[in-house]
């Protein structure tokens with residue numbers, strides 16, 4: 001019997017599966033039971049920021065395991081304190097305290113609870129294009145269709161539209177317009193919901209699994225200002241983008257913004273031992289110096305997880321991982337993916353920053369109809385299944401979500417490995433192209449994709465490129 005069949009798998013129809021079974025890994029590679037090597041272009045679920053089996057993290061875990069494997073949260077612990085110190089040191093100013101959890105969704109639950117206890121208001125605003133986790137509050141805050149099956153409508157969540165020029169709901173044609181209109185819309189939502197009823201606003205600083213959407217410069221600052229003006233707690237969800245993924249320590253750093261609460265997980269220790277947490281600002285910390293914080297977890301600040309964080313953050317400093325992630329975007333992934341987009345008519349959009357990118361596949365560049373519908377399975381998902389097969393059969397482990405190929409290698413991936421991954425994506429996109437009608441393929445030749453040979457691109461330049469791409473498509 002295949003023992004994998006005894007495991008109940010998250011987000012899946014249960015039953016036998018055909019997936020690679022990995023037995024070991026090293027750096028950007030995983031090795032399956034047959035000894036085949038796969039280049040990991042997913043960082044799993046975007047968490048192995050330092051790749052697999054990083055020696056510094058493994059050593060830190062081993063050392064802590066030899067000394068003291070576990071300890072209840074009520075006791076003092078040097079490794080827990082050291083992890084908190086290292087996290088606070090790289091966090092935006094004013095976030096001086098850490099509540100440790102065992103993952104992202106749990107941390108979101110605590111951030112929202114802290115906000116509600118702090119200001120006594122019931123509602124929480126969240127973006128439609130978002131994912132915040134799968135426990136009760138976080139799945140209700142999640143804006144994308146992953147919420148639907150669990151939504152009871154009873155969690156006080158109110159959704160709004162964030163900026164997304166490629167599929168603008170505001171009819172914008174420039175990035176500046178999209179930013180201004182998205183902020184005006186958010187202000188209307190706040191005013192019409194009633195500011196005194198809104199406890200918090202939660203926002204991924206770069207939208208991750210719901211589409212890799214980089215906010216325009218100034219948007220996060222505008223959100224910060226609106227929250228301050230209306231006494232709303234600004235919670236930055238940095239679970240996926242925190243700890244270097246976008247080429248800065250945190251996504252909010254791109255706009256020089258400090259939230260009131262910042263939620264992290266994944267990259268804090270590359271996921272070697274489950275760890276998440278909430279960074280807490282002074283005013284909210286103050287609230288709980290007058291009354292106890294009425295919640296906790298048995299494994300809050302687990303020593304092995306904290307040791308892994310100490311090892312990971314130390315390695316990130318020594319290896320200059322954050323700068324490497326920025327360069328990965330500007331010099332390798334950005335230009336490489338834009339070039340692929342120009343070649344393949346099934347690519348509707350390429351967007352991203354640092355070590356987090358997506359290639360969005362469409363039937364037609366003008367209508368932007370997704371190559372597969374939301375929640376597609378079986379025959380309806382054939383194009384993306386073909387993409388996955390083309391990648392896996394050539395030794396590339398992709399991250400495919402809906403009609404998008406997310407590109408998120410380890411931040412320390414070598415240039416040669418990144419180029420090899422892009423070359424395999426080139427073949428996989430050719431497989432996607434075969435699902436287009438000949439008319440759509442022909443039209444795409446006259447309807448330009450992203451500009452070729454754009455050269456090094458910065459965070460701001462990417463947004464500018466995005467804007468030019470959209471203008472080109474609408475006028476042709």
Ligand SMILES: Cc1ncc(COP(=O)(O)O)c(C=O)c1O
Nearest residue numbers: 103104105131132133239240265
């Ligand atoms: C932005 C964001 N928030 C929250 C979560 C939930 O984290 P976890 O899966 O660790 O519970 C995720 C998970 O992917 C995420 O991407």
